[in-house]
Amino acid sequence: MRIRHFLLPLLVAALAVARESAALDAQARLREPIGTGRQSVQAEKPHTIVVGGRPRSYLMHDFSRGRQAPVVIVLHGGGGNAENAVTMTGFDRIGQREGLIVVYPNGTAARERVPLLTWNAGHCCASAMKSGVDDVAFIGAVIDALVKDGRADPSRVYVTGMSNGAMMAHRVGRELSTKIAAIAPVVGALFGDERPPAAPVPAFIIVGADDAIVPGAGGSLQVRALTGGGSAADHDVAPAIEQARYWAKANGCGTPTTTARQESTVLEWRDCVSGAPVVFHTVAHNGHAWPGGAPGRAGAAVPTKDFDASAQMWAFFATQRRGR
Numbered sequence: 001m002r003i004r005h006f007l008l009p010l011l012v013a014a015l016a017v018a019r020e021s022a023a024l025d026a027q028a029r030l031r032e033p034i035g036t037g038r039q040s041v042q043a044e045k046p047h048t049i050v051v052g053g054r055p056r057s058y059l060m061h062d063f064s065r066g067r068q069a070p071v072v073i074v075l076h077g078g079g080g081n082a083e084n085a086v087t088m089t090g091f092d093r094i095g096q097r098e099g100l101i102v103v104y105p106n107g108t109a110a111r112e113r114v115p116l117l118t119w120n121a122g123h124c125c126a127s128a129m130k131s132g133v134d135d136v137a138f139i140g141a142v143i144d145a146l147v148k149d150g151r152a153d154p155s156r157v158y159v160t161g162m163s164n165g166a167m168m169a170h171r172v173g174r175e176l177s178t179k180i181a182a183i184a185p186v187v188g189a190l191f192g193d194e195r196p197p198a199a200p201v202p203a204f205i206i207v208g209a210d211d212a213i214v215p216g217a218g219g220s221l222q223v224r225a226l227t228g229g230g231s232a233a234d235h236d237v238a239p240a241i242e243q244a245r246y247w248a249k250a251n252g253c254g255t256p257t258t259t260a261r262q263e264s265t266v267l268e269w270r271d272c273v274s275g276a277p278v279v280f281h282t283v284a285h286n287g288h289a290w291p292g293g294a295p296g297r298a299g300a301a302v303p304t305k306d307f308d309a310s311a312q313m314w315a316f317f318a319t320q321r322r323g324r
Contacts, residue, residue: 075161121167
């Protein structure tokens with residue numbers, strides 16, 4: 001009995017160490033790009049670039065194997081960050097398979113100790129919008145740096161993002177239309193007062209049929225956590241379909257075709273005088289989440305597994321080049 005009492009504290013301590021080690025290993029796995037092994041990912045350290053006197057950071061996962069490659073820029077949602085976007089979207093799985101450079105930029109926060117990062121998409125969101133952060137210049141500078149050092153194929157730079165990141169993808173498409181080959185906003189929105197882009201931009205747009213955060217019919221964003229009680233945006237969002245109509249008009253497209261599938265209803269504008277198509281998916285059984293990915297945080301909407309947003313948008317991106 002004495003031996004048992006003596007060994008019991010040691011056993012408890014050993015179990016605690018094992019649990020802590022397992023937890024740390026799980027955290028490490030979460031930081032790894034989804035769908036890739038530790039030895040197969042060429043993940044660079046965070047990069048920093050100064051834009052307008054402000055240091056900005058981004059992760060770059062280079063799967064190009066030393067060749068000039070297409071670039072996909074993935075913008076996290078409001079309150080997220082670059083590492084969160086890696087986990088949520090699983091886009092490294094596509095990057096590794098296709099030999100891409102996948103870039104995950106970080107937004108900005110009002111306070112460093114409370115890293116609720118957002119993008120200035122015009123009417124949203126939170127501190128980035130209120131402070132007038134020039135996120136367009138940041139994304140443009142990242143693209144220029146990749147093109148200058150010969151890594152990026154300048155005719156194949158694509159931008160996607162979720163929620164606030166999707167709104168930012170729209171803005172980048174409008175304001176950097178001469179640098180962007182296509183965009184793919186996911187569960188985002190427009191606000192109805194956007195100016196036309198300087199050049200046509202192909203668009204692959206995804207919304208969730210059950211989105212309770214960005215209302216499909218338009219109206220107020222149903223989120224306040226980014227600002228501690230205030231509104232994240234200073235303007236109501238337009239109905240979801242207006243995203244597609246905006247780009248269809250800008251790209252000189254005709255009448256869309258509609259196809260109802262089990263996983264989504266899709267409207268496609270393929271007859272476009274500019275040659276820049278527009279595709280609009282309403283994904284069934286999907287709320288405010290990246291279809292086919294992972295929830296953005298604990299308690300967030302669980303994405304459907306019947307629609308792989310990352311794979312679907314890459315299939316679209318792969319057919320688009322700037323300077324068609």
